[in-house]
Amino acid sequence: MDTDSRTLAESVAELVRIPSVNPLHAGPRAEEHGPVGEGALAARLAERFDGCGADETVLDEVLPGRPNVYGRFPGRSGRLVVVDVHTDTVTVENMTDPPFDGRIESGSVWGRGALDTKATMGVLLALLEAWHRDGLRPDPTLLLVGSISEEVGGLLGATRFRPWAEQQGLLIDQLLVAEPTGFRPVHGLKGLVLVRVTALGTAAHSALPDSGVNAIEAMAPVIDAFVAENARLRALPAATELGTGTVSVTQISGGTGSNVIPDRCSISVGRRIVPGEDPDEVLERMAAVARAACPIPCEITSLLPTTPDGRAGSPAFYQRPDSAFVQFLARAAGTEPAVAPFGANVLRYSGLARELAVFGPGSIDHAHQATERVAVADLVRLAGILGSWLSPA
Template identity: 40%
Template structure:
């Protein structure tokens, strides 16, 4: 038991406010505004603070000018505890309040990233500052990973996983910060995104028999894909996530109002469950497409993400459940944890704030959530 002066609510709020005032919009959503795009400003600020508070800092370039920042605080024990927080936020064009104000008012901190997910970074910095001031060494090694690109392709998470493998490190406990209202999330679905292209033959639409209509062929394919979704729903539910899902999400095709279309593209989002074999699913969908589409069809995988599943019966997860007096939950959205299978003995997705406040026209977090996160971290780090 170590006694140190833990950060006050005001200090937690002030740290978060500072971080919100450093824009780090994921570039795809920054509409070319270089003053707000990318993680570089945030990475520089964080590496300075981490160094100032006694961290050993590593900069790992993920994409041009978009690095991850890792910092290690060596402790007195051999265990490795890690927190992964993404630095990027979604765009701000849909916001109806100043996005980077970091205004502290009515028990809330406001601005883009307040809940998703600068809040965890703010709480971490407030605690690390105090530990440094009080010259306290932790009883384990702490690794903080501030990652880039979570809101787009999760390239930062992929790179962090590679870096850990290169170091030959196994982490004992890894917390992936996302707004879960400080509940322990131990499971989410994976996804595969596929593009189908149906290949036909054009002809004048006054003589359609001379062509091969890619759109009507695609319609049959869509009906078959919808039937596949219904089949998945009729299978026995697989706890804790229930059923896999398949949604046809986009369509485009055709060449003109008076032409038999020679192509039609459709896009499918297939949500997967822990234990699913992604390559098997792709093979099944390919054969389903070939059986049901009367014209040649090609399939391209646009992206895929693994599901995340952590047992609820492991020591740390149980300790978190006792401390927070809440059972582990599942979340509907994907996280960096998709890339972290095998990286740590136990992995949890946990952070302050609600996903309801993320990505919206307004974003804020209750300061009471920051206090809750502070208490969870202090308990985990054996400081209370």
């Protein structure tokens, strides 16, 4: 491994060695290493930002002990670009590998978060450290954002960063959200509305079923109605590469005993939404589908926190694949633009920058697994792409 590769690998490995498991994924292995959450990583990032030429470093406490961290690196031109890297990782309880040793072995950096998504932060910091040492500055001013709680908990860091950027009146030219996309610039993601439907029956002894109202039996036609709704959606023409919306019944619960007529039955229903669909209208339609099908009274509640602009879920993110930023990234990486099925912080950023893309090394299929690694060759490739984007001189 040459010196440059070694420096990039060490830069990423240092971040992997600082546990930052999302507190909603806490467990005994995560807790062995001190307080769970993004706090220690954010503090270390602030130090590294200060050490490589940031003219402003902000720790923005989103939840107690869980700050976002922002570093601004002045450029030579008037342009401003943002890179958002979420600082939380998923659980380590399922790992068959030491989660935080950050070892560099067999051409990869190993450990939780190596791929998702400390690689981009580590590579950017290694570049900024080298440029700072050589007295170079990027062409655009770079605002580097470490955001908490992307994996679970509702994109809290991104939800906080957006109004912070708006209050500062930032005019952002390009915004890159780091995620493992296999170096394909992702220009579209589906949005999500998630509801719980609860049928409200009356309990009775199952020997006397007519004296009760069976909530589980009442839910059967509701499930059928959502299956039909999914078929209706799938038959619609797709307006973009994201395809059509879909709806899936994902959870069911109900009943208190094998000899009791159940008074409650609940299902969770997830609706993936595409560009042009409004989350509030989608929620209304889901409620109408449930009410029309359910033979007894039912309650419908949204399972997602309302978005900062008061909506029942995230609208889709979509930008045309021929946008200059998407095309630049595809050309620099030698890949094609793509759309992706997963959620990401970019769902909070529509309209915040002139152009947006989700981009990073490695495949999402390899994230969240029993082992996690990022290839050092991919770090070198990423450094080349980000270097040509930021164009230091």
